[in-house]
Amino acid sequence: MSAAIKMIHVAKRELGMDDDDYRAVLDRATRGAATSLRAMTDGQLQLVIGEMKKLGFVPSSPTGTSRKVKGPFAPKLLALWLSGWNLGIVHSREDQALIHFVERQTGIAHVQWLRDPRDAAKAIDGLKLWIAREAGDRRFAYDSYRRFIQMYSDVVLGLDHHEFEEILEEYKERNELTLDTQIDADAWLGIIEKFKALVEEELEKPFPQDPQEQLWGAIGAVFSSWMVPRAVTYRRLHDLPSSWGTAVNVQAMVFGNMGESSATGVAFTRDPSTGEKAYYGEWLVNAQGEDVVAGIRTPQYLT
Numbered sequence: 001m002s003a004a005i006k007m008i009h010v011a012k013r014e015l016g017m018d019d020d021d022y023r024a025v026l027d028r029a030t031r032g033a034a035t036s037l038r039a040m041t042d043g044q045l046q047l048v049i050g051e052m053k054k055l056g057f058v059p060s061s062p063t064g065t066s067r068k069v070k071g072p073f074a075p076k077l078l079a080l081w082l083s084g085w086n087l088g089i090v091h092s093r094e095d096q097a098l099i100h101f102v103e104r105q106t107g108i109a110h111v112q113w114l115r116d117p118r119d120a121a122k123a124i125d126g127l128k129l130w131i132a133r134e135a136g137d138r139r140f141a142y143d144s145y146r147r148f149i150q151m152y153s154d155v156v157l158g159l160d161h162h163e164f165e166e167i168l169e170e171y172k173e174r175n176e177l178t179l180d181t182q183i184d185a186d187a188w189l190g191i192i193e194k195f196k197a198l199v200e201e202e203l204e205k206p207f208p209q210d211p212q213e214q215l216w217g218a219i220g221a222v223f224s225s226w227m228v229p230r231a232v233t234y235r236r237l238h239d240l241p242s243s244w245g246t247a248v249n250v251q252a253m254v255f256g257n258m259g260e261s262s263a264t265g266v267a268f269t270r271d272p273s274t275g276e277k278a279y280y281g282e283w284l285v286n287a288q289g290e291d292v293v294a295g296i297r298t299p300q301y302l303t
Contacts, residue, residue, distance in 0.1 A: 004045040005037045007059060010091045011052035014101070016130040025051050056100035058092070069095040071112040073120040076211040077102065080127045089134040101127065120209045121196075132185075140258050142188035143180075147257075147288055149195045149207060156217040159202055167194050179297065181286055215250070222248045257288050264289050267302060 012022050029047040030040065037045065049057075069078055081098045084090035090097070102111050105126040106119045114120050132141035154161035168180065171191060177183065183191070199207045208214055225231060226246045235242060256264030265283025270276060281302035284292055292299050 002042075002045070004042065004049060008037060008045065008048055008052065011049065011057040011059075013089060013091055013134070014097055015052065015055055015057055015104070016101075016126075016133075025055070056104045058094070058096050058100050069098055069111045071110075071114050072210050072212075073114050073124070074111050076120075076124055076209060077111060077127065079211065080124065080131065084127070084131045084134075089131055117206045117209050121206060124209050129189075137258070138185035139183075139188060140255070142185050142192060143183075143257055144255065146188055146192050146195060147290070149192065149199070151290065152214065152218070153195070153199055153207070156221045157199065157203060159199065163198060163202075164195055167191060167198070180291075219248050219250075222246065255288070256284075257286055260286055262286060264292060265299070265302065266292055 017025070026037075026048060029051045030044050033044070037048075040048070049059075053059075077098060081090055081101075082093070085093050099109075099111055102114065102123045103109050105123045106114065108114055108119060114123065128141065128145065132138040150161065150164045153159040153164065168191065171183070171187065172178065172180075175187075196207050208217065223246065226242075232242070234240075256262045263283050263285045264287050265281055266289065267279065267281030269279065271278055271280045279302065282292055282299035283302060284297055284299050287297065291297050
């Protein structure tokens with residue numbers, strides 16, 4: 001395979017092109033003279049590369065120079081970009097490649113000028129969709145994202161989780177489904193948009209996309225929960241001093257919703273109902289922890 005053909009394949013991946021867009025570029029570059037790369041002359045291959053560059057493709061620089069990615073949404077974009085790199089989807093780790101991706105999604109020439117959360121959402125969600133499509137498990141990606149929106153909106157933003165459940169139940173009823181696991185990737189994508197629209201309608205601002213804002217919002221919600229009436233009453237009933245305080249652990253997510261080979265559950269060294277010193281636990285296939293404790297689905301027992 002020639003260097004030019006390799007570069008075209010890299011450009012297709014980095015630009016996130018589907019097959020129709022790719023064929024259109026080949027047709028436009030060669031004026032319909034060739035649709036196969038192997039059948040093209042060196043001159044035609046260069047014309048294709050030229051078309052790719054017009055769309056924002058930046059060949060890797062031999063000197064490794066790049067423009068630094070900065071701005072409030074840069075950490076989230078960089079994290080996603082490197083995830084795509086680790087998955088073999090993104091083929092250039094250079095900042096400039098990410099900058100051009102953002103420009104194609106938003107029309108904004110540099111990440112550091114990305115200030116409006118709505119513009120940031122276009123770039124971040126566009127990158128998520130590309131990674132999900134290329135990774136081959138779109139349903140898992142969208143299911144995880146909708147769970148995050150739903151949980152974060154409830155615990156951190158203070159929205160009623162029943163409003164999100166109503167959107168889910170309405171979709172399942174309309175399509176004669178009984179379980180969340182029966183909802184496919186395209187349907188989750190539509191539900192995500194409804195979730196985000198609900199957040200913006202209720203709060204008059206879009207769902208937060210800045211990872212620092214998301215993280216500190218979650219941390220603050222944990223500390224705030226220490227003094228809610230239910231927690232105060234629980235400590236009083238069990239003679240626990242408020243001076244003990246609480247703490248927050250930040251750790252990587254383990255996914256139990258990646259298919260029939262994944263699962264989630266809870267386990268205890270005592271029976272929580274009787275206090276008996278015996279192992280007790282419940283688990284679910286293709287689910288996340290909230291599904292077990294919220295009673296959304298009937299779990300299986302460990303013992």
